[in-house]
Amino acid sequence: MADFFAGVDIGSTMTKVAIMDGGIVASVIGPTGPEHRKLANRVMEEALAKAGLSFNEITYVVATGYGRINVPFADKQITEISCHARGIDSLLPAARTVIDIGGQDSKGIKLKDGRVVDFVMNDKCAAGTGRYLEVIAEALGVALDEIGQRSLEAKSEVAISSTCTVFAEQEVVSKLAEGVPVEDLLAGIHKAIATRVYGMVNRLKIEREVAITGGGAKNIGLVKALEAKLGFQVLVPPEPLLTGAIGAALLGRDMVEEAAQSGLSLTRSERRLHEATFFS
Amino acid sequence: MVHVAGVDIGAAFSKVVVFDGNKVISYYIAPSSGSYKDTAEKVVAEALAKAGLSAGDIAFTMATGYGAANVATRDGVASNISCQGRGASYLFPSVRTVIDVGGQLTKVLKLDDEGRVRAFLQSERCAAGSGKVLQVIARVLQVDLEEIGALSLKSRKRIDFNTGCAVFAETEAVSRVAEGAVKEDILAGLHRALAAKIQTLVERVRLEPDCALVGGGARDIGLVKSIEEIMGLKLLVPEEPRIVAALGAALIAEEKVASTMKINIG
Secondary structure, eight states: OOOEEEEEEEOSSEEEEEEESSSEEEEEEEEOOSOHHHHHHHHHHHHHHHHTOOGGGEEEEEEESTTGGGOTTOSEEOOHHHHHHHHHHHHOTTOSEEEEEOSSOEEEEEEETTEEEEEEEEOSOSTTSHHHHHHHHHHHTOOTTTHHHHHTTOSSOOOOOOOSHHHHHHHHHHHHHTTOOHHHHHHHHHHHHHHHHHHHHGGGOOOSSEEEESGGGGOHHHHHHHHHHHTSOOBOOSSGGGHHHHHHHHHHHHHHHHHHHHTOOOOOOSSOHHHHHHHO | OOEEEEEEEOSSEEEEEEEOSSSEEEEEEEEOOSOHHHHHHHHHHHHHHHHTOOGGGEEEEEEESTTGGGOTTOSEEOOHHHHHHHHHHHHOTTOOEEEEEOSSOEEEEEEOTTSOEEEEEEOOSOGGGSTHHHHHHHHHHTOOGGGHHHHHTTOSSOOOOSOSOHHHHHHHHHHHHHTTOOHHHHHHHHHHHHHHHHHHHHHTTOOOSSEEEESGGGGOHHHHHHHHHHHTSOEEOOSSGGGHHHHHHHHHHHHHHHHHHHHHHO
């Protein structure tokens, strides 16, 4: 009988669920919004429906991410650093350095033998996070999922002198009014965010292979800008937003297997999914 | 009577002070538009008009600030820091520490007894550590920037921000409003947050009394009070805090003229 494991990753911007056995059985990705408690139940129900499973068939649930304390049916909460590391270790085992660019933070993680040996994070300043790109995209009137591709169409690059998101926004708006092409501005912006992220991750002494994950990894302009800074190509998982949820599910499986081997039993959450829904 | 002019062309605002050796005759402040050259011309013309003087009446024009090189009529250029120090020291002879809260960054100056700058530190170009964050939140709360200070003082229960970033603070402010928070309480939290950042900066140079607050941020009574509260001191605040560097430039200009005259007279 197959065992199913679930990982729930509630990020500041996006929520991700992965249900796994040997591989991914079902996954859900959606915007987090303000209401976390109901959200966790809703995405879990959605994922179960996609998987054709009932909640009782899930052996173990691990929650991670900024909103992990608001997953009442989780058996365990584990930090995003550990979950991302575990996820990349499974998806891209050659990676020694992970760069995660999320909606409101960015992280660098060093791996050795699949374990986290060092990490660095910025969750204080919007520059270097997805928020930076969101603000600029809005200011330039380009859809967020198009800015990366458009940035690659630049004819010449514009240097953005401001690190701060607020001043960078001012700068691009003023340059746009002067007639600088949007593509050129976007190229400058992607270079600016790549520089900032690279500067942070470089404190860890970057080792190949480097994997990029998180929402930022879906931006081809950002990936290319990071490659330009690094001087080599990077690895990107097929669905970068799911790395944390996949890692969480796998960590759940690791714990269950370890417990089975040592003859111990694992504590599971007492509240089941349907009870949790009543509470919310 | 010798007249001099100090012209401070900042990234956001341009300021001119006309000085007669004894007192400020006139001053003028305007936003720095795209062309610093045009702005410089305009603000100088306006200040002269207010003083009832013509360009020929000015013995020396000292330029300072980011756009100093754009002042066509300049006779010399002085560093903005030295101008700030001179100006603050003239207004408040007892001042030894000057905090300048501008629209893009905050500076701290330590002065000696003569008003010369001994030490200087400036913040990163970070919206949350400058007057910029006041603009951002004022806009989000739909309150006039000129009024946020006074309004913040009406707060009965300050709501502190969890973030130190202006971008995230904007989101937080919107959430607080959606939850029913009143503007004065959010503004109290805003002023407190900026005051805390300023305090961190000042601590790095070790504050020496007396301490003056200058720049656009000094016009915000809420910020003045927040800094006084968090740092446990009384601040010296000029009547027009934005013209301190321009005044300092004028004073340095006056010194130049005086020493030239001495040489000429023998």
